[in-house]
Amino acid sequence: xxxGAYVDDIFYCPHHPDGGFPGEVASLKIPCSCRKPEPxxxxxxxxxxxxxxxNSWMAGDSERDMRAGKAAGVGGLQNADFTCGSxxxxxxxxxxxxxxx
Numbered sequence: 239x240x241x242g243a244y245v246d247d248i249f250y251c252p253h254h255p256d257g258g259f260p261g262e263v264a265s266l267k268i269p270c271s272c273r274k275p276e277p278x279x280x281x282x283x284x285x286x287x288x289x290x291x292x293n294s295w296m297a298g299d300s301e302r303d304m305r306a307g308k309a310a311g312v313g314g315l316q317n318a319d320f321t322c323g324s325x326x327x328x329x330x331x332x333x334x335x336x337x338x339x
Contacts, residue, residue, distance in 0.1 A: 246287065249279040275305035284310070297328045 251274070257267040272278035284291050295314030296307035322328040 247283065249283055251279060274300075274302040275309060277306050277310035280306060280310035280312070295328075295332055297322075297325055 249272075251270065251272040252266050253268050253270040253273050254266065255269045255273070257264070270276070270278065272282070280291070280296075283289060291311045292313040294312050296303070296312045298304055298307065322331060
């Protein structure tokens with residue numbers, strides 16, 4: 239926040255395909271297009287905020303995240319698979335790319 243970064247929105251999937259847990263909400267126990275690795279949440283965000291997915295990058299902490307990004311057409315994931323030690327390291331990588339292109 240001190241450097242001008244902020245969160246525009248938060249997207250989440252309330253669904254889960256597996257049932258049988260105490261206290262679960264049966265209506266949410268469905269397969270859906272918004273639960274990763276499906277790309278639904280990313281596509282919704284791209285539509286809402288006019289995000290050019292082909293010229294975007296995605297950070298995630300699981301293979302499901304990366305598969306969702308690839309399924310949504312996130313361009314930075316189509317040609318590069320790598321690991322950063324932290325989100326800050328990933329941001330530094332992206333900023334370095336922009337400076338040096």
